Amino acid sequence: MLELKEIYKTFNPNSPSEKKALNGVNLTLESGDFVTIIGGNGAGKSTMLNAIAGVWPIDSGHVMIDGIDVTKLPEHKRALYLGRVFQDPMNGTAADMEIEENLALAYRRGQPRGLRWGITAKERGEYKELLKTLDLGLETRLRAKVGLLSGGQRQALTLLMATLKKPKLLLLDEHTAALDPKTAAKVLQLSDRMIAEHGLTALMVTHNMKDAIAHGNRLIMMSNGRIILDIKGEEKKKLTVEDLLQKFSVASGSEFVNDRALLG
Amino acid sequence: MNVMALMKALPGSVAQGLIWGLLAVGVYITYKVLDYADLTVDGSLCTGGAVAVMMMLAGYNPYLALVGATLAGMAAGLVTGVFHVTFGIPAILSGILTQLGLYSVNMRIMGKSNQAISVDKYDLILSLRNIPHAIFVSSIFCVIAIVVLYWFFGTELGRSIRATGNNENMSRAQGINTKTMKIVGLMISNGLVGLAGAFYAQYQGNADVNMGRGAIVIGLAAVIIGGVLFGRIFRNFAMRLVGVIFGAILYFVVITVVLQLGLETTDLKLISALIVAAFLAVPYLKGQYFIKHGKKGGKANA
Numbered sequence: 001m002l003e004l005k006e007i008y009k010t011f012n013p014n015s016p017s018e019k020k021a022l023n024g025v026n027l028t029l030e031s032g033d034f035v036t037i038i039g040g041n042g043a044g045k046s047t048m049l050n051a052i053a054g055v056w057p058i059d060s061g062h063v064m065i066d067g068i069d070v071t072k073l074p075e076h077k078r079a080l081y082l083g084r085v086f087q088d089p090m091n092g093t094a095a096d097m098e099i100e101e102n103l104a105l106a107y108r109r110g111q112p113r114g115l116r117w118g119i120t121a122k123e124r125g126e127y128k129e130l131l132k133t134l135d136l137g138l139e140t141r142l143r144a145k146v147g148l149l150s151g152g153q154r155q156a157l158t159l160l161m162a163t164l165k166k167p168k169l170l171l172l173d174e175h176t177a178a179l180d181p182k183t184a185a186k187v188l189q190l191s192d193r194m195i196a197e198h199g200l201t202a203l204m205v206t207h208n209m210k211d212a213i214a215h216g217n218r219l220i221m222m223s224n225g226r227i228i229l230d231i232k233g234e235e236k237k238k239l240t241v242e243d244l245l246q247k248f249s250v251a252s253g254s255e256f257v258n259d260r261a262l263l264g
Numbered sequence: 265m266n267v268m269a270l271m272k273a274l275p276g277s278v279a280q281g282l283i284w285g286l287l288a289v290g291v292y293i294t295y296k297v298l299d300y301a302d303l304t305v306d307g308s309l310c311t312g313g314a315v316a317v318m319m320m321l322a323g324y325n326p327y328l329a330l331v332g333a334t335l336a337g338m339a340a341g342l343v344t345g346v347f348h349v350t351f352g353i354p355a356i357l358s359g360i361l362t363q364l365g366l367y368s369v370n371m372r373i374m375g376k377s378n379q380a381i382s383v384d385k386y387d388l389i390l391s392l393r394n395i396p397h398a399i400f401v402s403s404i405f406c407v408i409a410i411v412v413l414y415w416f417f418g419t420e421l422g423r424s425i426r427a428t429g430n431n432e433n434m435s436r437a438q439g440i441n442t443k444t445m446k447i448v449g450l451m452i453s454n455g456l457v458g459l460a461g462a463f464y465a466q467y468q469g470n471a472d473v474n475m476g477r478g479a480i481v482i483g484l485a486a487v488i489i490g491g492v493l494f495g496r497i498f499r500n501f502a503m504r505l506v507g508v509i510f511g512a513i514l515y516f517v518v519i520t521v522v523l524q525l526g527l528e529t530t531d532l533k534l535i536s537a538l539i540v541a542a543f544l545a546v547p548y549l550k551g552q553y554f555i556k557h558g559k560k561g562g563k564a565n566a
Binding site for chain 2: 053074075076077079080082084086090091092093094095096097101104105106108109110111113114115116117118119161
């Protein structure tokens, strides 16, 4: 479903602030894979997601989504294949637009946008039904500005928008990190449900080891712009935090001490 | 203050306010909808006026001249848009470059710095010779502009432009080509400004290469006055645009009053700048005050 081949990306090359963010990333996802990604700050987790989404061009390598080489496609064209939820709840929605308008924008992802009216009565009915499934009472507030919603509500709405047009790949970039623990758990649960319901292939970056273990069928760990661990199948099911710390120290050596605090 | 003279001058300010209201609606589209400070306006107003006057002098139908002026304004917006999104020039500088370049273009269009067009010889759509008629005609055009824009910004394309101004990251993630949207927004905005220039040139009976100087400030004044005074009652998009036009009318009324108080016309630019600065400062200072005193200023975001 997704294939990353030898991806390199350096920010601010040939300058004092040069940062080799991706250092030869290779990754192949099967259809239906739900992969959690962990790693310390600056390990390249979000950078990898941004490379897939096409936020900026990569230096070398290839990004293939469902057999299509999207390496040269601009961000808005790749959107056809991708559903994305960001860390900052402000990022995934248009605050000054209504809930139904945000959904209508997402509903037209990958379609040419012309002079037809931007939202139909039929859609409105569908949105109401979908919002009901979030169980946040948003179904009665279709005309409310998204800026009035809480962070958790906005993330839930962004998730709904990301999956409204079934994407080939769902990218969750620490999408619960800015939420309080209770809300974070609820949004995670919702993510699980949506991925299962639609049979989506997904990548989820998280800072929380327990979440990384509890969710998905595969776990990868990044360090210094590389994937240093890839755990799947039965091994992933039996994984514990202790195992993970142990494996991390073996795979990355001396960095363990520095990163342990962040990961634990 | 001479009250009688003021009363006599007021209808003229209303007519001017309505004409500049069209420009202000254009400024609203860039400044508020697209979140783009576009300074092209100072040049494209004159471009619209120049194209309209030259077309009418050449014997074209005045309504066709309006179309020509609108298209010329749109072309100016296109140039600014390409400077910004294709060549990566910062937003404000893109507008300044176009505005500067348009001075030469406007001189080329007119052949000299001022081209007069007499209402006696030509069939003008409006003129300051007949102010009630000018008010009537410009009101109709304001209403048409608002209706068309209300429709447009409700379409898929229009909503994508609004989303682009609101959150570019989200827009791209939803597959919106934000570069194209910015260009389209700038074209619509400057098209309206060109149209306003065509009316303004007819109103005053000439197109002048300096007619657009400071136009952006007047446009911003209208947008800001409209927002501050009517923002709480006019929530709907169309009504917000009505608020902007009211803002433009109020601006010219205030200017008229100030002139009646004995100030020179050359003082107007300073007064315009101060009005805009004051209206921009008030919401900011209010916010600062609430932060300092821990009052419920931030309640809306809770």
